[in-house]
Amino acid sequence: MIEVSNLTKDYGARRAIDGLNFEARQGEITGFLGPNGAGKTTTMRILTGYMPPSDGAATIAGYDVVRDSLEVRRRVGYLPETVPLYTEMTVFDYLKFMADLRRLPEAEDIIEETLEMVGLLDRAGGYIGNLSKGMRQRVGLAQALLHRPEVLILDEPTIGLDPAQIIEVRNLIREIGKERTVLLSTHILSEAQQLCDRILIINKGKIVAEDTPQNLQSNLSGAQRVQLTVRGDTAKLAEKIGKVDGVENVILSGEEQLEFQYAAGKDVRPAIARMVVEANLDLLEMRAIGLSLEEIFLTLTKEAPAESEE
Amino acid sequence: MRNIWTIAKREYNLYFISPVAYVVAFLFLTIIALIFAINIMAMTVNQFGFAPPPDSRVVTGPMAFLLLLAAPALTMRLLADEVRMGTMELLLTAPVREYELVVGKWLGAFLFMLTLMAVSLVFPFILNQITDPGIDQMLMMSGYLGVILLTAAFLAIGVGISALFSNQVAAFFTTMVIFVILWWLVGAPANVLPGGSDVFRYLDMSGHFYQSFNEGRITLSGIAYYLSLTALGLLIGTTAIETRRWR
Numbered sequence: 001m002i003e004v005s006n007l008t009k010d011y012g013a014r015r016a017i018d019g020l021n022f023e024a025r026q027g028e029i030t031g032f033l034g035p036n037g038a039g040k041t042t043t044m045r046i047l048t049g050y051m052p053p054s055d056g057a058a059t060i061a062g063y064d065v066v067r068d069s070l071e072v073r074r075r076v077g078y079l080p081e082t083v084p085l086y087t088e089m090t091v092f093d094y095l096k097f098m099a100d101l102r103r104l105p106e107a108e109d110i111i112e113e114t115l116e117m118v119g120l121l122d123r124a125g126g127y128i129g130n131l132s133k134g135m136r137q138r139v140g141l142a143q144a145l146l147h148r149p150e151v152l153i154l155d156e157p158t159i160g161l162d163p164a165q166i167i168e169v170r171n172l173i174r175e176i177g178k179e180r181t182v183l184l185s186t187h188i189l190s191e192a193q194q195l196c197d198r199i200l201i202i203n204k205g206k207i208v209a210e211d212t213p214q215n216l217q218s219n220l221s222g223a224q225r226v227q228l229t230v231r232g233d234t235a236k237l238a239e240k241i242g243k244v245d246g247v248e249n250v251i252l253s254g255e256e257q258l259e260f261q262y263a264a265g266k267d268v269r270p271a272i273a274r275m276v277v278e279a280n281l282d283l284l285e286m287r288a289i290g291l292s293l294e295e296i297f298l299t300l301t302k303e304a305p306a307e308s309e310e
Numbered sequence: 311m312r313n314i315w316t317i318a319k320r321e322y323n324l325y326f327i328s329p330v331a332y333v334v335a336f337l338f339l340t341i342i343a344l345i346f347a348i349n350i351m352a353m354t355v356n357q358f359g360f361a362p363p364p365d366s367r368v369v370t371g372p373m374a375f376l377l378l379l380a381a382p383a384l385t386m387r388l389l390a391d392e393v394r395m396g397t398m399e400l401l402l403t404a405p406v407r408e409y410e411l412v413v414g415k416w417l418g419a420f421l422f423m424l425t426l427m428a429v430s431l432v433f434p435f436i437l438n439q440i441t442d443p444g445i446d447q448m449l450m451m452s453g454y455l456g457v458i459l460l461t462a463a464f465l466a467i468g469v470g471i472s473a474l475f476s477n478q479v480a481a482f483f484t485t486m487v488i489f490v491i492l493w494w495l496v497g498a499p500a501n502v503l504p505g506g507s508d509v510f511r512y513l514d515m516s517g518h519f520y521q522s523f524n525e526g527r528i529t530l531s532g533i534a535y536y537l538s539l540t541a542l543g544l545l546i547g548t549t550a551i552e553t554r555r556w557r
């Protein structure tokens with residue numbers, strides 16, 4: 001169980017996270033979804049006791065991450081984004097070192113069991129420096145799992161892996177997440193949707209949405225971005241399109257191209273098509289284009305459009 | 311305490327696969343061996359002269375001086391490299407206290423140096439065999455105690471400086487500069503200043519060794535001096551890591 005309230009971190013004058021409030025529950029995988037620089041790593045580093053927040057507080061299993069840092073660190077398994085490993089050590093020696101720091105009794109048996117879990121038992125004697133990226137990721141995961149922590153914090157656990165490895169790691173996390181509290185970060189929407197029970201969307205240091213993958217999907221479905229290619233006065237047309245109810249984010253994207261977005265459940269395309277024809281412009285193409293993560297944030301954070309017009 | 315030992319053990323073992331540590335060990339022992347050999351030869355030439363036979367100071371004297379280079383080379387990596395490799399994040403999010411980390415690193419290096427010194431005992435042993443009536447055992451013990459205390463202090467300062475950097479080379483040279491100040495410069499005012507020179511003489515790192523331990527005089531003030539420096543170095547390291555978190 002992770003509880004975060006009003007968590008804020010400044011790096012000098014730069015505010016990396018700004019008043020975060022959320023919780024992650026036991027038996028659930030909570031996803032932290034956001035683009036690079038959103039503040040995911042910063043949040044996780046505060047939760048794991050690596051650095052203190054500038055303001056606000058967080059507790060893990062009831063312990064304050066600053067005041068009871070050691071208690072928190074005993075209960076948390078952490079896979080940092082950079083997957084820090086001692087490349088000059090063997091897999092086994094590395095895990096033995098970490099197990100000793102955690103004072104695990106019968107470390108050998110536990111290490112063996114954990115290596116089995118992450119599928120690296122046959123590499124126990126190999127040097128970490130000789131392992132592939134995917135295997136190193138799994139060594140890092142093994143390290144985080146050694147003490148069977150109540151809370152698991154994984155920072156972009158599938159980054160840099162090939163598709164087969166991604167599936168493996170995801171299955172492993174799903175398995176682990178059944179009885180533990182898991183908080184994982186990702187910048188891939190589909191990964192968050194596949195893996196998580198709940199998704200927190202973070203952008204520019206703020207949580208902009210919090211929902212289940214299903215609700216998120218239905219909020220997003222229908223929201224569309226459209227690219228229009230016309231011959232004629234596109235600037236004037238853009239202005240007109242911008243005034244249509246439900247249309248947002250109109251931009252001129254090229255000589256004869258403009259893009260706009262429309263809210264879920266309000267298909268404005270026929271109206272726009274008529275508008276182009278009535279303005280005596282040649283409509284060359286109209287096609288839907290995918291939303292970027294940035295645009296998804298905008299869509300999710302836009303207030304539902306006012307319904308007072310009718 | 312157990313964490314200190316866990317960290318020390320890893321560092322100690324790491325020295326045996328580290329090229330830098332091999333170079334340090336090789337140079338340290340070879341230079342001592344050469345100086346020893348030269349002294350033995352001088353003794354044989356002098357056999358019918360009046361010069362007294364060499365004693366254990368031909369080993370402990372150069373050894374203390376060699377520490378000026380050996381210590382920074384062994385400590386530069388200790389904490390700086392953890393920062394560079396990102397493994398500091400691993401250690402600081404494990405249930406380990408800052409001082410345990412720093413003391414553990416220091417202890418690993420200290421044990422490695424003790425190993426080298428244990429090997430160097432072979433020279434006083436040889437000397438004891440070939441001279442008559444053998445060497446002055448007390449002088450040897452006092453000299454070795456001095457070298458051990460010096461090592462403790464040098465390594466602690468090195469570890470402390472290493473915690474301030476993420477670059478090994480920067481850590482090495484900064485440590486060297488501090489050593490030069492403590493070894494040569496700090497005692498200099500004692501020779502020119504008439505009053506208050508005692509303070510500078512007390513702060514002089516080499517004085518305590520060459521004028522007391524290496525001459526067979528074990529002094530409480532000398533022990534206190536080296537142990538205080540050791541504590542100070544470890545404190546600097548611990549504080550540096552704590553500050554790193556809060557930055």
Ligand SMILES: Nc1ncnc2c1ncn2[C@@H]1O[C@H](COP(=O)(O)OP(=O)(O)O)[C@@H](O)[C@H]1O
Binds near residue numbers: 037039041
């Ligand atoms: N050590 C640091 N010093 C200064 N700024 C930092 C530091 N770490 C991160 N930042 C800044 O804080 C913001 C959030 O970064 P981060 O938490 O790494 O985001 P994410 O993990 O979501 O990519 C970014 O703008 C980043 O540039």
Ligand SMILES: [Mg+2]
Binds near residue numbers: 081
């Ligand atoms: Mg990150």
